[in-house]
Amino acid sequence: MEAGHCRGCGRRLTECPGCARPLDPPRYCQACGQRLTVAVTPTGWTARCRQHGVERSDGPDDR
Amino acid sequence: MHGEAPTGATRAVRLTTKGPARREHAPVRREDRALVEAAAGALLDEGRPLSGDELTALAALPDGAVVALAALAHEVRLDRLGPAVEVEGILSAKTGGCPEDCHFCAQSSRFATPVKATPFLDTEAVLSAARETAALGASEFCLVLAVRGPDERILGRLLELVPIVRQATGLNVAVSAGILTDDQARRLAEGGVHRYNHNLETARSFFPEVVTTHTWEERAETCRLVRRHGMELCCGALLGMGESAAQRIELLLELRELDPTEVPVNFLNPRPGTPLGDRPVVSAWEALRWIALFRLALPDVILRYAGGREVTLRDLQAMGMTAGINALIVGNYLTTLGRAPAQDLEMLEDLHMPVGALSSAF
Numbered sequence A: 001m002e003a004g005h006c007r008g009c010g011r012r013l014t015e016c017p018g019c020a021r022p023l024d025p026p027r028y029c030q031a032c033g034q035r036l037t038v039a040v041t042p043t044g045w046t047a048r049c050r051q052h053g054v055e056r057s058d059g060p061d062d063r
Numbered sequence B: 001m002h003g004e005a006p007t008g009a010t011r012a013v014r015l016t017t018k019g020p021a022r023r024e025h026a027p028v029r030r031e032d033r034a035l036v037e038a039a040a041g042a043l044l045d046e047g048r049p050l051s052g053d054e055l056t057a058l059a060a061l062p063d064g065a066v067v068a069l070a071a072l073a074h075e076v077r078l079d080r081l082g083p084a085v086e087v088e089g090i091l092s093a094k095t096g097g098c099p100e101d102c103h104f105c106a107q108s109s110r111f112a113t114p115v116k117a118t119p120f121l122d123t124e125a126v127l128s129a130a131r132e133t134a135a136l137g138a139s140e141f142c143l144v145l146a147v148r149g150p151d152e153r154i155l156g157r158l159l160e161l162v163p164i165v166r167q168a169t170g171l172n173v174a175v176s177a178g179i180l181t182d183d184q185a186r187r188l189a190e191g192g193v194h195r196y197n198h199n200l201e202t203a204r205s206f207f208p209e210v211v212t213t214h215t216w217e218e219r220a221e222t223c224r225l226v227r228r229h230g231m232e233l234c235c236g237a238l239l240g241m242g243e244s245a246a247q248r249i250e251l252l253l254e255l256r257e258l259d260p261t262e263v264p265v266n267f268l269n270p271r272p273g274t275p276l277g278d279r280p281v282v283s284a285w286e287a288l289r290w291i292a293l294f295r296l297a298l299p300d301v302i303l304r305y306a307g308g309r310e311v312t313l314r315d316l317q318a319m320g321m322t323a324g325i326n327a328l329i330v331g332n333y334l335t336t337l338g339r340a341p342a343q344d345l346e347m348l349e350d351l352h353m354p355v356g357a358l359s360s361a362f
Helices: B030-046 B052-059 B063-081 B123-135 B152-169 B182-190 B216-228 B245-258 B284-297 B309-321 B341-350
Strands: A037-041 A044-049 A053-056 A059-061 B086-094 B140-145 B172-176 B195-197 B232-234 B237-239 B262-267 B302-305 B327-329
Touching: A037 B086, A037 B123, B030 B052, B030 B063, B052 B245, B052 B284, B063 B284, B086 B123, B086 B302, B123 B140, B123 B152, B140 B152, B140 B195, B152 B172, B152 B182, B182 B216, B216 B232, B216 B245, B232 B262, B237 B245, B237 B284, B245 B284, B262 B284, B262 B309, B284 B302, B284 B309, B302 B309, B309 B341
Parallel strands: B086 B140, B086 B327, B140 B172, B172 B195, B195 B232, B237 B262, B262 B302, B302 B327
Antiparallel strands: A037 A044, A044 A053, A053 A059
């Protein structure tokens, strides 16, 4: 997956080198910059991009 | 960080900090000690609650007296509730898209925040989160929904889920679904909801500064309904939104009147895109002072560490556990992450505080 977008605000990394805070799950897809559908559970999170699939806190799981 | 280098070998190195001047610990004066001793007498010997004036005086103590304040709060907690710590997991079962305008919340549809609205999670996802919680040794699991109040469909889902979660995990199930009608409160109570969360968040006098789509009184009324129908009331605070010390005392007295079983203490973790997104976080030492004051004002409640503690207290989190806290949310929060549950469980072990269920129903 190309790391082209900030996971905190979705802008290109050339515009934002990364504003995500340490205790925030990813909110934007690093490949396309689209806003993610995020579910936070007591011990993890899942983040779903319409184009690039699901990522989980314990590792990528692109489907 | 170190400031300018000393110019001579015998000159002391001055430590400086950037930004606004910070308060320093001044020696504790005799009259400060006397205030804390008087509070100890009231709470531990006379068994009477502290007055608003007494709390106001304690809130104004210098930084150097915060340790004494915390020590008293710890003693009161042990005296009233013992050493056990209640552990809870929470789950945002329906995230974002909330019509309300709570200025601190990333889930309001009125603000451009990165949180994307998602529908009610399916039963398997909720059960999976509850099992995660149970595996951590928790006794409480709270289903939280970003809504003004539950509509019939949401209420039906909650009534379906509560017994399923309870039966599958053995956890007490709490719910947080906004403003309730009398009938909704009755149905949730009859449906097995053990505790209902509805925070006041802040004092009545400050509330209109941070929420305009509903009133403080509407919140208080839901809290009263919860108790009237026999659920335990979980009613918390969010500190650091710009309220004054006097308004925090006002809130404590308002909470006391509602008589909650549990009071979660949140500290503002400023969320990008919200009206409070640029506010500074409460300083760690100030947070400890107010944790202790919450315990002294509300000696019998389950006082829970909730959102914002990681960014506010940082390395001082264990000190909160000896300043009156006797419960914590373990793991992640609704839209943000917490520290690893293993760190919290290790902290409790180090503090010789066993994990246990605390409840007015027990």
